[in-house]
Amino acid sequence: MPLTNKQKQYLKGLAHTLKPVVLLGSNGLTEGVIAEIDSALGHHELIKVKVPSEDRDLKTQIIETIAVNCQAILVQKIGNIAVYYRPSEEPKIELPRN
Numbered sequence: 001m002p003l004t005n006k007q008k009q010y011l012k013g014l015a016h017t018l019k020p021v022v023l024l025g026s027n028g029l030t031e032g033v034i035a036e037i038d039s040a041l042g043h044h045e046l047i048k049v050k051v052p053s054e055d056r057d058l059k060t061q062i063i064e065t066i067a068v069n070c071q072a073i074l075v076q077k078i079g080n081i082a083v084y085y086r087p088s089e090e091p092k093i094e095l096p097r098n
Contacts, residue, residue, distance in 0.1 A: 003073060003085070007095045011046060011075045014093065015083045020050040029062050038070045041086040045093050046075075049082050 003011070021040045024033060040047045049066065053059040063082045067074045072084040087093070 003075070003095070008075055010096050011085050011093075012083065015046055015048060015075065018046070018048050018083075020048040020081060022047070023050045024052065024062070029065060034066065034069050037066055037072075037084070041070055041072055041084060042088060045088055045091065046083070046085050049084065050080050051082060052080050 021044065022033065022037050027033075037047070037049060049063075051059050051062050053062065059080070063074065063077055066072070066082070067084065070084065070086065072086040074082060075085050076083040085093075
């Protein structure tokens with residue numbers, strides 16, 4: 001489900017006050033971390049993930065891998081923080097139409 005620019009802006013505004021729910025550690029992206037992110041998305045729909053890495057290419061690859069494995073939409077990426085959105089079966093967040 002692709003998001004319109006208006007919907008992305010709305011989600012960015014909601015995510016502004018959120019704290020990162022998942023912090024990647026020295027082990028990087030493991031199956032346990034992906035499971036935790038998947039669980040957090042199922043519960044919250046909109047989450048922040050902190051991906052500390054000095055290597056930009058590696059950080060970008062990790063962020064994209066999370067989106068693919070968790071079937072989430074990458075809303076925003078700023079520095080080491082990525083914001084993901086995945087609507088649940090009973091959505092808690094109501095997106096603007098257009």
